[in-house]
Amino acid sequence: MLIRPMRPDDFDAVWPVLRDIARAGETYALDPGLDRAAGWALWGEAPRATFVAERDGAILGSYYIKPNAAGPGDHVCNAGYIVAPAARGQGVAAALCAHSLAEAARMGFAAMQFNMVVASNQVAVRLWRRHGFLIVGTLPGAYRHATLGLVDCHVMYRTLHDQAG
């Protein structure tokens, strides 16, 4: 698996993954009717950097890094990860997360924060914990899950001091 910067033409493969995750309404706080232009703005333009994981020419997943806040808060970054359905359960998210931690440190960020980790997404919570994130707080009922109704969200945070930088 190669993780490299996303090129504009990669978005043909990234977009259906992002669109279906938005539509599903189970893991991300995205407009379920997100269209491709808004998806590109969100995933390709707004972030400081966007990467894809590729194997044999197929896009397995993608992640972005951006400052989580402006000005005096811009040393803390935020990242988001998506994995193509056919590539799930193969360690792609773990590889993307590990890559993002090193990349964020290299870019000069001091910490990484996830603002809304949907508590019912236990695979993700476990994965982020394994990558050094702590649950710093839990927002009661902050997510309207498509099938579970109101579920809690975790705010997760980790410093990047252990990363090469």
Place this chain on the structure above:
Amino acid sequence: MLIRPMRPDDFDAVWPVLRDIARAGETYALDPGLDRAAGWALWGEAPRATFVAERDGAILGSYYIKPNAAGPGDHVCNAGYIVAPAARGQGVAAALCAHSLAEAARMGFAAMQFNMVVASNQVAVRLWRRHGFLIVGTLPGAYRHATLGLVDCHVMYRTLHDQAG
């Protein structure tokens, strides 16, 4: 004190307050070099609603309300409050906060979240607590305070079930 929707021409009075708060770098995660156009986009355009507190024709302060997240997270709102230096210590922030809670409920929001309450801003932390907000978590060193260096930030949250709605 009258609290009413902000009109575009009110921004002549709101902008210097917002600008100086951004410049000071002690309470908000705003670009310290925020210019008026970006300030208007942030305070006047992006929010769902913006209000001002007025007395004898003078603007005492202002607040905005907006969804804190998209899609399945858009039942939780975020609000931000500013008070003109000459009007501080007169209960303006408390009045704005109380107004915002009722207004947010009226708009259909189920909860309100503050993402980055700078822990050294003890007046604000106390005020939000008094208005029913709980500290759900603390982000270590998430704010580079202009004089104190790295300080923690609280994520604060409250439901709006007690509000008229």
